[in-house]
Amino acid sequence: MTEQYNQWLTQDPDPRTREELQRLIAEQQTEELADRFRSRLEFGTAGLRGKVGAGPNRMNRLVIQQTATGLGYYLQSQFSDAKQRGVVIGYDGRPDSKQFAHDTASVLTAQGIKVYLTHDVAATPIVAFGVRHFNAAAAVVVTASHNPPEYNGFKVYWDNGAQIIPPHDSGIASQIDVAANEDLNLLPLDQAEQQGHLVWLEGDYYQTYRATMNSNALLQNNTDPSSIGVAYTAMHGVGARMAETLLADAGFTQVYSVKEQREPDGTFPTVNFPNPEEAGAMDMVIALAKQHGAQLACANDPDADRFAVAVQKPDGEYQMLTGDQVGCLFGHYLLTQTDASKQLIGNTIVSSSLLNKIANAHGAEYYQTLTGFKWLTNVAMQKQSDDSQFLFAYEEALGYTVGNKVWDKDGLSALVAFSQLAAELYSQGKTIWDQLEALYRQHGMYINAQRSIALAPNSPPVGDKLRADPPKAIAGRNVEVIEDFKVQQRLMADGTTQTIDLPASDVLIYHLAGGARVVVRPSGTEPKLKCYYEVVEGFAADESFAEAQDKAQLAMDMLIAEHQHMI
Missing domain, CATH: 3.40.120.10 (Alpha-D-Glucose-1,6-Bisphosphate, subunit A, domain 3)
Known part of the structure; x- marks a missing residue:
């Protein structure tokens, strides 16, 4: 050595x-x-x-x-x-x-x-x-x-x-x-x-990006932008100047930026972990939103390719939306802004299947890819045609791309688009929560969650174990279809198989009775499973949003507990 x-x-x-x-x-x-x-x-x-x-x-x-x-x-x-x-x-x-x-x-x-x-x-x-x-x-x-x-x-x-x-x-x-x-x-x-x-x-190049975003047809909804408040943080990253500029260009006048987190600082002095998904990372922007009564508390991650938002609730408190909730809100909103029958939208295999339902309801083409934004955009370019133009894609880890001006996730244009989405709703006397409830009432109450399961250090390769003894049921729900992306095969309940037209990847998806789903990604380097869960529950006409959510969350808690107990 x-x-x-x-x-x-x-x-x-x-x-x-x-x-x-x-x-x-x-x-x-x-x-x-x-x-x-x-x-x-x-x-x-x-x-x-x-x-x-x-x-x-x-x-x-x-x-x-x-x-x-x-x-x-x-x-x-x-x-x-x-x-x-x-x-x-x-x-x-x-x-x-x-x-x-x-x-x-x-x-x-x-x-x-x-x-x-x-x-x-x-x-x-x-x-x-x-x-x-x-x-x-x-x-x-x-x-x-x-x-x-x-x-x-x-x-x-x-x-x-x-x-x-x-x-x-x-x-x-x-x-x-x-x-x-x-x-x-x-x-x-x-x-x-x-x-x-x-x-x-130099600066003129940055202004070219700005002008391109401002000419993006999908960012032209100027419905009463000055009526809502937007609190924003760059999280010690590089997004603040362009984010604030684009919001101002779009007519948003009530924009409040967290000054302690506005300038680039690679030591990230005010957050333990500069990831909007981490507990506590959004505390300062939510406090600023509360101070000004802003409807939205928004964040970019430090390189501004991801977007996160917490939304004011009726009681004045704020709640983070999940990446899937934002993605599905975007999907519905953008399809209503365009001729939906000529649009292509997609997400990844670990993201909510609600987007597929939304696409079908609007008559749009839907596609699905492996995890990672690189797949969402590369596949979109292959799939789009004169009759089906790429509109939108997202992954549950807070990545969104609105239109084809940038072929990667773009937290800056997502910030503007979501603010416009919100302004339109609030101008109609509705809220983000009302829109979410409407989507859930139409398609079912969807809840998604992710957990990592640590296994014993001397465990055999977990993927091999799962394939050798596939479960017949999880949390009392029969396994109806197993998708094995390693061998690119879909095993149906009647024993027949179908080919999965995606690149090989060490991922297993168990589709359960009632629309629930468990996605398992075994780690190739350590005894660990990354698991993604989805449950879909009915939403009765006489149920409130809170009641339907509680019911679905109970089903989710049971699914996670039972699945982890099986491993």
Whole structure:
């Protein structure tokens, strides 16, 4: 191992991480060193993401430079005009993000690849937007999104504007392995600019994104926007300036921003975990909403690709909507704004099946994909046609894309669209809760939940166990259909099978009597199950919203308890 350490110290361009590694060696922290050098940080469909620190299994300048070198090699193998088309690069507000982005630009321009580099921090959707805008070969966003402060990441978009999917992930990874064993070439940015390889994306580029959003036909509902209040937080991320600007452009005058969380700060001093889904993360924006009597308390995550909202209840308190509730509200709303029969909407296999019902009710085409926004947008591009144009997609983890101006989740346009949705309802004397109730009364009371189940460390592979002894019933509900995405087969109750037309993935879905569903994703690296639950209960005409919700929640609690007891 000493040879590996010395080789790393020789190559590492960052004095901070060199010093860090030397300290670990001097202190003989063998376990920590072993973890950092046991492998390279794995490049996958989400690019790279990991803790910042010295060593190949961490995020640092050397890993970034090697990764960028491999990406450049791969792009040139895939596009004969990769150098001319170039790569868009942007970054979030984490401490190392700007340096990592500049290193990426130095590597790519050294290969003769044109680079469009943001002059300042940028929301992820603003960078993704640039791929199609410039007809670039790819884009890179240096961001760890909503991960804790010690993380950073390197997210790659392909020339279609969507996140990479196979085979490009493995193709880039193989070229990174080549680069890791070569001397690296970098071009100083001032020289890259002089040679015409580097274009700085100044304020006018950000304004182009703004103008494009403002011209989006799906963001043109200006029904009394000044009548509702919107509290907002950027959660110490990069979304505030554009979010506030877009809301003002759309006519919202009662917008209140959490000043303590407005500016980018990668240490996230006021939240334990910069993820709107985490307990406590929305406390400050909800307090601000309560102070001003605003109907909505909204948040973007730190790179502004996700959107979260808590809604004022009749008693004046606020309740978070789930990602599925927001997604289904969006689906219904957007279909009513368009000729629904010509629209395509979708979500993932772990998201609520209510969206399918809503699409059917409006006569729209519905599609479903594996988990991950990369699938939602890539599949949408394949499926859309002149008769069925892509309208909307979402995943339950607070990701939404409204229209096709950005082929990835966009928390900024989602913020505007949801505010417009709310303003229209409130102008009619209705609330978000009234609209949810109407959807549930029409289609059934849907509740979705997610849980992780830890298993004993010495457990056999849990996926094998589940496939060897499939359950006949869960929580007293018969299993009517089993979908096994690993073998891409759907086993029907009568013993017949159907082919699942989705890529293979280690996922099992149990469809139960009464419309309930259990989705199981075994972990490939640890004895753990990620489980997604859905129950659908009737909504009687004489039942109140609260009564129907309580009944469905009781069924959900029973389903979760019984299923976890079975494992």
